[in-house]
Amino acid sequence: MPLRPSRARGLLDGIPHRGAAAAGYRAAPECDGEPIATYAGMLARGERPDAYTFPSLLKAVARAPPSCARGGGAVAAAVHTHVLKFGMERSPHAASALVSAYAAGGGGASARALLDACGCGMSVAWNALISGHCRGKRFGESCLSFADMVRDGVTSTPVTYVSVLSACGKGRDLLLGAQVHKRVVESGVLPDLKVENALVDMYAECADMESAWKVFDGMRVRNVVSWTSLVSGLAGLGEVDRAREVFDRMPERDVVSWTAIIDGYVQAAWFREALEMFRQMQYSNVRADEFTMVSVITACAQLGALEMGEWTRVYMSRQGIMMDVFVGNALIDMYSKCGSVERALEVFKDMHNRDKFTWTAIILGLAVNGHGEEAIDMFHRMIRVSEAPDEVTFIGVLTACTHAGLVDKGREFFQSMIHSYKIAPNVVHYGCIIDLLGRAGKITEALETIDQMPMAPNSTILGSLLAACRVHGNLDIGELVAKRLLELDPENSMVYILLSNMYAKSNRWQDVRQLRQAIMEKGIKKEPGCSLIEMNGMIHEFVAGDQSHPLSKEIYSKLENVIADLKNVGYYPDITEVFVQVAEEEKHNTIYWHSEKLAIAFALLRSEPNTVIRIVKNLRMCLDCHNAIKLISRLYGREVVVRDRTHFHHFRHGFCSCKDYW
DNA sequence: GAATACGTGA
Known part of the structure; x- marks a missing residue:
């Protein structure tokens, strides 16, 4: 295992001879570059860093934009170089922080090697490994690290339990979570507020509300975190009414609780209620933050509430809320969903940090608003800056081809998605292809594609083909598709509407009358517009x-x-x-x-x-x-x-x- | 003064 950091990229190179800004690290507005500059200044004055310098430095760079250092724990490696330079690698403080940073940045092997080498303060270093993986969203790794820790006979601390329970919750591993619960009880660390909160949250995240309540009810001391876990757990299950009841019963509410309930309404598609809660939050003297605004902007997007969406930007600048990459992405999506591509592009251009969500949002935004060619250009730009597209990105790309009428290009992208990017097409991707073919009038080919799909077509796919049949006047296939659609979804009033439209167009009034009759008899009601x-x-x-x-x-x-x-x-x-x-x-x-x-x-x-x-x-x-x-x-x-x-x-x-x- | 609980995006 390499103990020496592999090629650390950029982040701290050149320190202390030049300032942080000259060191290839340009702090983006939402990224706190202060600690790095402070560190550089320290070294420039000839001061030696101590055991506590590196942990705080790592905390700061943990928020560095991914463009500064990507993958393999490059950020950790950069700091590791300095740790070695000053001979601090035996310091448990520095080593633990490094383990955590490596694990968080995807450098699991380096983290493990460092952990094995440092030997002192074992529990803390293991905790760092478990929580680091969790921060890097590798929950399975996190749980496996806990298992290794237990196997090695290292004592678990409350921090261990909190970290692994968090991993179980976020990774939806109820089985392991319940096992950890048993160990927690046996270990005698209870009562411990943080551990109990972690238990409540683990059960709530795993959709086991009964167990979550059981732990909650057994707690002697609770705080806002205990309550918020219940609120978000219920909201996550779509039980937003119950979430609201719990929210109303909470003795105190912080920005997280407010955001949890607002987002609960957003997830349940109760967007107006979400905005109403945001209004109430403003009266409650709890300040909103970036998280809150993402949910609020999402609600505006879904409602097509452009004015209010615009207003959030004024509000954010007044309240000093940073426009981070999450907020930026939400804004791009909001403008796109309000049909304002120009503003979406402005936000996109102003963003200093972009991630794959940013690129995907702008590609989709351009595509659905009819700027297919520009969307495809964006995709190529995305590839040029080495941002890896995922299955959603390709939905945007394929949608772009559909709108631009680029049938062959769409087929090419579909193939390259499978073979070059190793992304297995899902039913939505096939939907795009059906749409692409249908729109171009290749109705027969579209039908063949449906029959060759590795999964059953859903009503969206059949519906899009039926719409294509209507536009291109293909009544034969239209009738066939309508029949299959009704088998799948007998109450679908759209089928009758499109079919009747086609009959009317071909002057088959007898069929139109029969269709009407059928609707009356079946008592099918059109969803109110x-x-x-x-x-x-x-x-x-x-x-x-x-x-x-x-x-x-x-x-x-x-x-x-x-x-x-x-x-x-x-x-x-x-x-x-x-x-x-x-x-x-x-x-x-x-x-x-x-x-x-x-x-x-x-x-x-x-x-x-x-x-x-x-x-x-x-x-x-x-x-x-x-x-x-x-x-x-x-x-x-x-x-x-x-x-x-x-x-x-x-x-x-x-x-x-x-x-x-x- | 290292590791730790609740809420974000396509």
Whole structure:
């Protein structure tokens, strides 16, 4: 095992002769470069570091951006060089810190070698190994290290238990967690607040709430951490209501508890509740931090709440909250999901540290907003800076090919993903390929691909092929796909809508009637359409036919005027996708009152002229709304962005970015 | 004064 650090890259090279800044280490704004500069200054003054210097230095560089040193524990190695230079390798303090840093940075072998060599303060060094692996997200390694420690007969301390329990929880290893619990009880370290908290958290992370409560109830002393573990455990199980009850019962709440409940709402897709909790948090005198803001920005993204998303940046600068890589990534995603690629790109360009999430977010953002070629360029840039793409990155790349109509390129990327990057395609990747082929009109090939997939197609895949059949007028395969789709998902009202649309297009009115009959008989209900629009920081929700908005009267009369205007330029309502069994005239009303039309009427009433109208819809847009909005964008000179369940529609000058394919 | 518990992103 190498005890000498292998090629340490950059981080502390040149110290003490030059300052830290000249040493190839340029602290990014969110990265605290202070301790390194301090260390450099110390050496420059001829002072010798002592046993405590290196642990604090390592703590500081643990937060260094990955671009400074990547993999294999290079950061640890850089510091290791200095430790050796000053002959401090026998210091248990320095050695333990190094073990931890090596393990965290992926230098498991070096960490182990160092541990075996240092021999003193055994428990602490083992603890460092276990927790280091945990910090590096290698939970299995962490657990194995604990097993080795036990086998070597090294005494476990409370810190050992806390570290290994944390690894069990994060690695979802309930079996080992329960075994450690037994040892904890036998060891006699209880009662110990931190160990008990680690137990509660381990059980909560492993979704065993019963055991978590049992430990919690048995605790003589509890603190905010004990409570927060329960809150996040419940939230993680999707039981956000119960999480909220526990949250409300907590004797005190800190920023972590608040973030846990806010994020719980986000994970449960209760985005408005998440924002409401954030509002309450501001009243509670607990300051938000980067973690909180990531959840808040995510909620804004999902709601399409661009104004509020923008406001978070003002808020963060006022509150002194750093824009770290997590926040930056969340912002990129938020702008993308609000249909504002330009702003997403601005954030991307301003980011000093980027990781694979950053690249993936911008690739996806460009791709779904119809900038396929630029997305592919980004992918190549990502490869050039040696950031390794993963399966999500390829979803972005394949989506980009779909949007740019690059069938062959998409196929190439799919192959290179499998063979060069050794990523096994999942059902989503196949979905992209089906979409790619379907969109290009290669319906037969798409169907063949579905049948050759190593997994069963889901309703998304079949649905995308059905949509392709509609656009390309392939009724034969369309009927086939619809049948398979209904076997999979009998309540799927979209199937009937698309199929009926195709029948109508081929003048098969008898089939249209039969389809309608079938729907009536089966009692299939269409999920109500719902559109969100943000206005002056408020999120307004419209459901089809909904009259609950305070300005309802004005909105409906505005809508009537708009429809009259549209009819003057040749609009005629398209009711081929209307399924309720009512008179023709009422069918017209049904589509006039679709939620996105109400939202647009509201926007035309209340928003500033020339501003972009942004709507988020829960379902696929209907044909009629798509036609109507194209005309509205031309007639009123307004840009409209609609994000529906699967696509972005950027309407400008009478055209839609989806080129009528969705 | 080394190792330790709760909440982040595509």
